[in-house]
Each structure stands twice: as C-alpha cells, then as structure tokens.
Amino acid sequence: MHLPPNPKAVLIDLAGVLHVGDEAIAGAIPALRALRATGRGLRFLTNTTRTPRSTLVQRLRAIGFEIEDDEVLTAPMAARDYVRSHGLAPHWLVHPDIAPDLGASSPNPTAVVMGDAGPYFTFEAMNTAFRLLASGLPLIAMARNRYFRETDGLTLDMGAYVAGLEFAAGVTATVVGKPAQAYFEAALSSLGVAPHEAVMIGDDVTDDIGGAQAAGIAGILVRTGKFRPQDEHHDVITPAAVEDDFAAAIIPFL
Amino acid sequence: MHLPPNPKAVLIDLAGVLHVGDEAIAGAIPALRALRATGRGLRFLTNTTRTPRSTLVQRLRAIGFEIEDDEVLTAPMAARDYVRSHGLAPHWLVHPDIAPDLGASSPNPTAVVMGDAGPYFTFEAMNTAFRLLASGLPLIAMARNRYFRETDGLTLDMGAYVAGLEFAAGVTATVVGKPAQAYFEAALSSLGVAPHEAVMIGDDVTDDIGGAQAAGIAGILVRTGKFRPQDEHHDVITPAAVEDDFAAAIIPFL
Numbered sequence: 001m002h003l004p005p006n007p008k009a010v011l012i013d014l015a016g017v018l019h020v021g022d023e024a025i026a027g028a029i030p031a032l033r034a035l036r037a038t039g040r041g042l043r044f045l046t047n048t049t050r051t052p053r054s055t056l057v058q059r060l061r062a063i064g065f066e067i068e069d070d071e072v073l074t075a076p077m078a079a080r081d082y083v084r085s086h087g088l089a090p091h092w093l094v095h096p097d098i099a100p101d102l103g104a105s106s107p108n109p110t111a112v113v114m115g116d117a118g119p120y121f122t123f124e125a126m127n128t129a130f131r132l133l134a135s136g137l138p139l140i141a142m143a144r145n146r147y148f149r150e151t152d153g154l155t156l157d158m159g160a161y162v163a164g165l166e167f168a169a170g171v172t173a174t175v176v177g178k179p180a181q182a183y184f185e186a187a188l189s190s191l192g193v194a195p196h197e198a199v200m201i202g203d204d205v206t207d208d209i210g211g212a213q214a215a216g217i218a219g220i221l222v223r224t225g226k227f228r229p230q231d232e233h234h235d236v237i238t239p240a241a242v243e244d245d246f247a248a249a250i251i252p253f254l
Numbered sequence: 255m256h257l258p259p260n261p262k263a264v265l266i267d268l269a270g271v272l273h274v275g276d277e278a279i280a281g282a283i284p285a286l287r288a289l290r291a292t293g294r295g296l297r298f299l300t301n302t303t304r305t306p307r308s309t310l311v312q313r314l315r316a317i318g319f320e321i322e323d324d325e326v327l328t329a330p331m332a333a334r335d336y337v338r339s340h341g342l343a344p345h346w347l348v349h350p351d352i353a354p355d356l357g358a359s360s361p362n363p364t365a366v367v368m369g370d371a372g373p374y375f376t377f378e379a380m381n382t383a384f385r386l387l388a389s390g391l392p393l394i395a396m397a398r399n400r401y402f403r404e405t406d407g408l409t410l411d412m413g414a415y416v417a418g419l420e421f422a423a424g425v426t427a428t429v430v431g432k433p434a435q436a437y438f439e440a441a442l443s444s445l446g447v448a449p450h451e452a453v454m455i456g457d458d459v460t461d462d463i464g465g466a467q468a469a470g471i472a473g474i475l476v477r478t479g480k481f482r483p484q485d486e487h488h489d490v491i492t493p494a495a496v497e498d499d500f501a502a503a504i505i506p507f508l
Contacts, residue, residue: 121380123373123410130401130410146422147384156377156384156422163421164414168400 001218003240007253009041009193011184011217013202014056014072015048016225017246019063021151025224027247029064035250036066041191044072045184045200047143047177047207049115049158050095053077073187075142075177076101079113081186082140082176088113091137093129095120113140114165114173116158126161133169143177145207149226178204179211188217199240201249205231209239220249255472257494261507263295263447265438265471267456268310268326269302270479271500273317275405279478281501283318289504290320295445298326299438299454301397301431301461303369303412304349307331327441329396329431330355333367335440336394336430342367345391347383349374367394368419368427370412380415387423397431399461403480432458433465442471453494455503459485463493474503 012018018028036042044067048056053074060067076098083090089106092099094115112129133139145157162173177183188198195216202208203225212219218240221231232242243249266272272282290296298321302310307328314321330352337344343360346353348369366383387393399411416427431437442452449470456462456473457480463473472494475485486496497503 119377121377123375126375126414127410130414131407134401134408146424147388153385154388156381160380160384160418160422164418167417168410168414170400 001213001238001240003199003218003220003252004196005252007040007197007199007218009043009188009191009198010035010250010253011043011045011187011198011200011212012246013178013200013204013208014044014046014060016149016203016227017201017222018065019060020149020225022059022063023151024063024065025245027245031247031250032065032067034254038254040253041193041198042071043187043191045178045187045208046072047075047145048148049075049142049177050097050118052098052101055097073183073190075183076115078176078180078183078186079115079140079142082174083111083113086111088140090140091129091132093117093121093125094142109137111138111140112165113142114158114162115142117161121161126165129165130168133165133171139165139169139171139173141173141175141177143207144173144175145204147226149203154226178202178207179214181211181215184212184215184217188215199253201246203227205234205237205239210234210237213237213240222246222249255467255492255494257453257472257474257506258450259506261294261451261453263297263442263445263452264289264504264507265297265299265441265452265454265466266500267432267454267458267462268298268300268314270403270457270481271455271476272319273314274403274479276313276317277405278317278319279499281499285501285504286319286321288508292508294507295447295452296325297441297445299432299441300326301329301399302402303329303396303431304351304372306352306355309351327437327444329437330369332430332434332437332440333369333394333396336428337365337367340365342394344394345383345386347371347375347379363391365392365394366419367396368412368416369396371415375412375415380419383419384422387419387425393419393423393425393427395427395429395431397461398427398429399458401480403457408480432456432461433468435465435469438466438469438471442469453507455500457481459488459491459493464488464491467491467494476500476503
C-alpha cells in the first residue's frame with residue numbers, strides 16, 4: 001500500500017510504540033506533541049487487556065504523554081460492544097483489574113469471552129473455560145497477540161491461551177481487538193475519516209500492520225517494542241513504510 | 255486395518271480404558287485377569303504425565319487391577335530416553351510429582367521438555383519456557399492430548415499448553431509419548447513382537463488409534479473415557495474395531 005502524504009488521521013498502537021513498561025520510547029513524547037499540533041485526528045488502538053482504559057491513560061500521562069480517555073480504543077471495549085450487539089451472555093475469562101468494567105459473568109453463559117488474564121490464567125480458570133467450549137459455546141478473544149516486550153524481555157501474551165483453548169476444544173476464536181477490521185473501522189468512524197485518509201503506526205506486523213492494511217489503512221511498522229528483524233520480511237504483509245521509531249514515522253506529517 | 259484374530263500382544267491405554275479416576279470401568283478388572291490368563295504379552299501405554307509410574311501402578315492395584323511396574327510404559331520415560339539419546343540438556347516444565355524421576359533442569363538448557371504440569375502451568379512457568387523457545391531452543395512434549403475424562407467431566411490436558419507455546423514462539427513440538435511411532439515400537443520391542451501381531455486398545459482416536467495404526471498396529475477404539483460419538487466418524491482415522499468397553503474389546507482374544 002502507498003502512504004497518504006497528508007493523512008487526516010493517525011492511528012497509533014501504545015505499548016512498544018510510545019512506551020515500553022513505564023519508559024517512553026526515545027523522542028516519542030515530543031513527537032506526539034508535534035503531531036497533535038498539526039490538528040490531525042488521533043486514535044490510540046491497544047490490544048492490552050490486563051488494565052482498564054482509565055489506568056492506561058493515567059500511566060501514559062505520568063510518563064509525560066498528552067492523551068485523553070476518549071482518544072483510546074481498547075480491546076475490552078470492543079469485546080463489550082460485540083457481546084452487546086450480538087446479544088451474548090458472557091463467561092468472562094479476564095484479568096481481575098478489568099472485570100469491574102465488564103460486569104459479572106452470566107450464570108448461564110452463551111459465550112466464553114477472554115482477555116489477557118496473565119497470572120490469572122490458572123489451570124482452574126482455563127479448565128472452566130474449556131468445559132464451556134467443549135459443551136458448544138463460542139470463543140470470543142479480545143486479542144491473540146503472541147508476545148509483547150516488557151522492560152525485562154519478551155513476554156507471553158494471551159494468544160498462547162487462545163490457541164490452547166482452540167486446540168483443546170476444537171474451536172476457532174473470533175478476535176474483536178486488532179487485527180479485526182471492525183476495530184479499525186470503529187476508530188475511523190469516531191473521527192469521520194475514510195481508510196485511505198488514515199495511517200496506522202505499530203510494532204506488530206500482523207495485528208497492527210496486517211490488520212490496518214486489511215481495513216484499507218496504510219501501516220507504518222516501527223523498529224521498537226516487539227519488532228524483530230524478520231518482521232520486515234513477512235511472507236504476506238508488506239508495510240507501507242518501516243521506520244526506526246515513532247518520531248521517525250511521524251516526521252513526514254509535520 | 256484388519257484385526258489379527260489371535261494377537262501375541264495387547265497394548266492397552268490406562269485412563270479411560272481400565273479406569274476413570276479411582277473407579278474401574280465396569281468389567282475391566284475381570285477382563286484384564288482373563289486376558290492375562292491367555293498368556294499374551296501385555297503392555298500399558300499411558301500419556302499421563304502428572305504422576306510417576308510407581309504411583310500409577312499402586313493406584314491401579316488399589317482399584318483391583320493385576321499389573322506390574324515393568325509392564326507400564328509412560329511418556330515421561332519416553333522423554334527421558336529421548337533427552338539421553340539426543341544428548342540434550344533439558345529445561346523441564348513438568349508436574350512436581352514427576353520431577354524427582356527426571357532430575358533437575360539444566361542451568362544452560364538446550365531444549366524445553368514439557369509434561370502435564372496441570373495446576374503448575376503457572377504464567378511464570380509458561381513465560382520462562384516461552385522465553386527459552388523464543389531464544390531458539392526446541393520444544394519436546396511428552397504428549398499433546400487435548401483432554402481426558404475425570405470423574406467430574408472432561409478435563410483440559412497438556413495439549414492446550416503445548417499448542418499455546420507453539421503458537422507464541424512459532425515452533426513445532428516433537429511429541430515423544432503417544433502418538434509417536436517410537437513409543438509404540440518401544441512397547442513391541444520389549445515384548446519381541448511385530449506390529450501385525452499386536453493390537454492397541456484405547457479411548458483416544460487420534461493418539462491411541464491413529465498412533466498405533468501409523469506404527470502398523472491395529473487399533474480398537476472403546477466407547478468409554480474421553481470417547482465421544484463423533485470419534486467413530488473421524489476424517490482420517492478408521493479404527494480396526496470399535497467396542498463398547500475394554501471387556502467387550504478383549505472377548506475375541508479369550
């Protein structure tokens with residue numbers, strides 16, 4: 001895909017693009033400020049599902065980023081919308097920190113909906129979900145990311161647990177976060193912008209770049225966060241551009 | 255495949271065929287006694303990897319089965335043999351109950367070797383294994399069973415965790431328990447019997463029956479344990495016979 005020279009909107013992944021853990025990626029804070037000053041629409045799309053949006057935004061502000069709650073779309077929000085629009089009674093397999101935003105699990109669930117429970121992916125929680133899936137319930141996953149970069153190295157993301165339940169129960173999950181087209185469309189719709197008028201900046205070649213480009217949005221892969229050199233030579237996905245980091249990625253739009 | 259009318263050896267899965275939890279499957283205790291009286295060679299092949307062989311055998315005896323330690327081949331034994339014959343330094347991701355039989359993990363491992371850790375599949379243990387795999391180590395799995403039947407229902411087996419690590423790290427596990435051909439061959443070799451002179455009785459259409467038949471051994475699927483009606487109509491695997499239970503399966507050999 002070709003990069004629009006003057007995009008109306010910039011969609012931005014958070015972890016690995018703006019920050020790693022509680023550290024800003026070099027140059028990202030002033031770069032975001034400069035990008036914002038151009039008046040372009042901004043939306044932040046994250047597949048992080050261990051933390052509620054309000055906490056994510058507070059952390060980003062504490063690091064030094066200017067960011068508003070309404071600019072952030074999260075995979076748990078996408079899951080809540082999906083459950084509501086499909087009339088599902090969810091069994092939530094999620095991190096306790098996001099549970100209050102989602103409500104209680106139904107005593108008679110019609111779907112298993114999972115986020116990144118991290119340390120709360122206990123055998124008991126997985127087995128409960130497995131039994132529901134084996135009895136015929138569908139599996140909705142907020143994301144299926146393979147790993148993310150923490151300050152101490154690559155860390156297992158929820159995709160492993162999605163793949164595990166899929167294998168054991170013989171089901172295929174519906175993913176509602178990135179790379180789902182509806183998730184990117186929701187971001188564009190909230191800005192009133194068409195796909196060819198936007199770009200997506202991310203460190204995940206499949207979920208950020210592959211997902212955006214499948215939705216008609218040019219993707220810029222950055223060489224930070226979970227990026228690994230082989231990501232530049234992906235079998236199927238060719239990013240519209242590859243840049244060293246977020247600051248380098250947005251310079252053409254200033 | 256055709257069932258040999260007068261097999262020299264009978265290979266038998268344990269959980270779901272002879273017993274479920276601490277209960278014998280109806281008729282299995284006298285059936286095994288009668289089969290043993292025919293003088294045929296017997297080997298028990300189990301993918302259970304949460305429990306050491308000595309404990310498995312004690313439990314079976316407590317239930318009422320006549321069974322000797324030497325007749326039982328376990329997936330952890332197969333893993334130990336594989337590690338030794340391939341000169342690997344293992345990082346063991348296993349249940350603490352079988353750890354003493356396997357020895358300590360190497361401080362400089364050259365392979366991740368996993369069993370069914372069950373409740374000990376903590377996020378931390380999974381993440382440690384993931385990081386080793388992401389750094390290039392191969393993955394050896396004792397089994398990749400999807401589930402087994404406990405007294406209170408189907409229960410998640412280690413396959414979910416194998417599939418999860420495979421997905422996250424982009425690797426493919428080598429399985430050393432059933433359905434690995436070498437595992438069935440080790441059983442035959444210990445009896446000095448050729449594949450066409452043996453039968454395998456199991457409740458798992460892929461690992462027991464598919465594995466045995468790939469090794470040239472006719473498989474008898476029983477409708478107990480994890481058996482589900484759709485297993486009789488598997489896409490690829492056609493058991494040499496399907497019988498209601500172990501007792502029905504061995505009657506022709508008495």
